[in-house]
Amino acid sequence: MPEGPINTDGLPEIRAGSARVEITPPIGTALAGYFTPRFSDRVEDPLHAKALVLESGGERIALVSCDVICMPAAIADRARELIERRTGIPAGNVLICATHTHTGPEMRGGRIIPTNDDWLASVPSLIADAVDAACADMFDAVLLPGRGAEDRLGSNRLGRKADGSEVFGKDGTLGPAGPIDPEMLAMSVRDHNGTVRAMIVNYAMHADTVGGNGISAGWPGRLSLALRDTYGDQCVTVFLQGACGDINHAHWHQSRWVGKGIAKASQMGRAMAGLAVNATELTEPLESGEMGCSFRHIPVPYYTRDEAMRAEVEEKRAMEEPPGRWNYIIERFDDWEHDGEIAQLPVQVMRVGEVMIVGIPSEVFVRWGLEIKHWSPARWTFVAELANDWFGYIPTSEQAHRGAYGAQPILSRHLEADGGRKMTDAVQVAMWELWGDGS
Numbered sequence: 001m002p003e004g005p006i007n008t009d010g011l012p013e014i015r016a017g018s019a020r021v022e023i024t025p026p027i028g029t030a031l032a033g034y035f036t037p038r039f040s041d042r043v044e045d046p047l048h049a050k051a052l053v054l055e056s057g058g059e060r061i062a063l064v065s066c067d068v069i070c071m072p073a074a075i076a077d078r079a080r081e082l083i084e085r086r087t088g089i090p091a092g093n094v095l096i097c098a099t100h101t102h103t104g105p106e107m108r109g110g111r112i113i114p115t116n117d118d119w120l121a122s123v124p125s126l127i128a129d130a131v132d133a134a135c136a137d138m139f140d141a142v143l144l145p146g147r148g149a150e151d152r153l154g155s156n157r158l159g160r161k162a163d164g165s166e167v168f169g170k171d172g173t174l175g176p177a178g179p180i181d182p183e184m185l186a187m188s189v190r191d192h193n194g195t196v197r198a199m200i201v202n203y204a205m206h207a208d209t210v211g212g213n214g215i216s217a218g219w220p221g222r223l224s225l226a227l228r229d230t231y232g233d234q235c236v237t238v239f240l241q242g243a244c245g246d247i248n249h250a251h252w253h254q255s256r257w258v259g260k261g262i263a264k265a266s267q268m269g270r271a272m273a274g275l276a277v278n279a280t281e282l283t284e285p286l287e288s289g290e291m292g293c294s295f296r297h298i299p300v301p302y303y304t305r306d307e308a309m310r311a312e313v314e315e316k317r318a319m320e321e322p323p324g325r326w327n328y329i330i331e332r333f334d335d336w337e338h339d340g341e342i343a344q345l346p347v348q349v350m351r352v353g354e355v356m357i358v359g360i361p362s363e364v365f366v367r368w369g370l371e372i373k374h375w376s377p378a379r380w381t382f383v384a385e386l387a388n389d390w391f392g393y394i395p396t397s398e399q400a401h402r403g404a405y406g407a408q409p410i411l412s413r414h415l416e417a418d419g420g421r422k423m424t425d426a427v428q429v430a431m432w433e434l435w436g437d438g439s
Helices: 073-087 117-135 216-233 264-283 307-317 326-335 366-374 419-435
Strands: 013-021 047-058 059-066 095-099 139-149 157-158 166-168 183-191 196-203 234-240 291-302 342-352 355-359 382-386
Touching: 013 117, 013 234, 047 117, 047 216, 047 291, 059 166, 059 234, 059 342, 059 355, 073 095, 073 117, 095 355, 139 264, 139 291, 139 366, 157 216, 166 382, 166 419, 183 264, 196 216, 196 264, 196 382, 216 234, 216 264, 234 355, 234 382, 291 419, 342 419, 355 419, 366 382, 366 419
Parallel strands: 059 095, 196 234, 355 382
Antiparallel strands: 013 047, 013 139, 047 059, 139 183, 157 166, 183 196, 291 342, 342 355
8 A cells, every 4th residue: 555644445446637728808798707807917827728537437427617707518529529539538428608707708609798709719629738738647546425405695786675576785685586505515536645646626606706807717716726825736626607697696694704806706716715625524435436427418498588578678668768777788689690599508427436426518507406416326526617618607497587687688697497407307317327337
């Protein structure tokens, strides 16, 4: 047995490699996250693509987390092609997701925020570089999954009103319109000498803490820095953003803690790093190295303009000054090109022993993440939203009709109301097929 803190006798033969590659765009690049352009004027902290490759029993999988707002298929698909060509890892065995930082570049063309097309063209190759570097630095690994819980960092950002409608915010509401997911899942990847070479962290919380015009990875970036301070610069943190479409760091109660900016991101990053350290330092290693991956596309209809919304659009169009974001909604409604079309949603499930890692596209309401975990066969189920593609928000089937941001068609919801149900059902089927115990 090698010298180290863990008895590795009888553990599965698992190889791992990790790497980070900087993807920070030039200053002057517009920042995504809001409905008005912000042009970056400094770098608060750099953005990265962080890769982890795992291998066991002849199977290899790769996880890549990028410090960007979302991960459109145009970027993810090209990156997977390059990764397969360079490393031999099958494209379907590569999960590429976004941390959802709101102080990173716009990834989606044709929106209010302009894109830096030269930088965007470089991103697939930079992602592939990260996986390539991880493959070049493989080592014998021990995997230690653990969990913690934290319900004080944020809240459900939607409120229910007395008339049954829902709104973004708290003013004039009865209370939060949904739950949060307090579970923090982490898995440390150690070499046989005990050095932590990588950490996967999974938690559901919008990365919208910093604001302003500085490029920043937000609180997930500060989480990464805190773990590097603890374990050393070789520790690569792959952050998997949980189902946080309706979860923000703002509270339903008063707090003396600062509510915005780098100080808030640092507070949250340190708190989450502490949870991850505690969870993985006090757990036992995986006793199984069985690996597998399922990647498929499921058909889900896009939202199709209906008479009810058409009437609402015409009512607001007739106003001298339409309220809120209605000018944007009216313009998008007029130009909507998806009536009657079918979207193809990528659903990805990976198994690593007793761990399931689920990749789903878009910004997903938390109840869907909780449902995926509830029906999972695995002891630990990491749910990564904003993986492999983007289709706006995916609210619950019921909340899709209550009008809040994240549920309103065209503004934030691009799929039919029941799109989330179809997606999560497909995830459940894929999990049990991969597990091998499904009927």
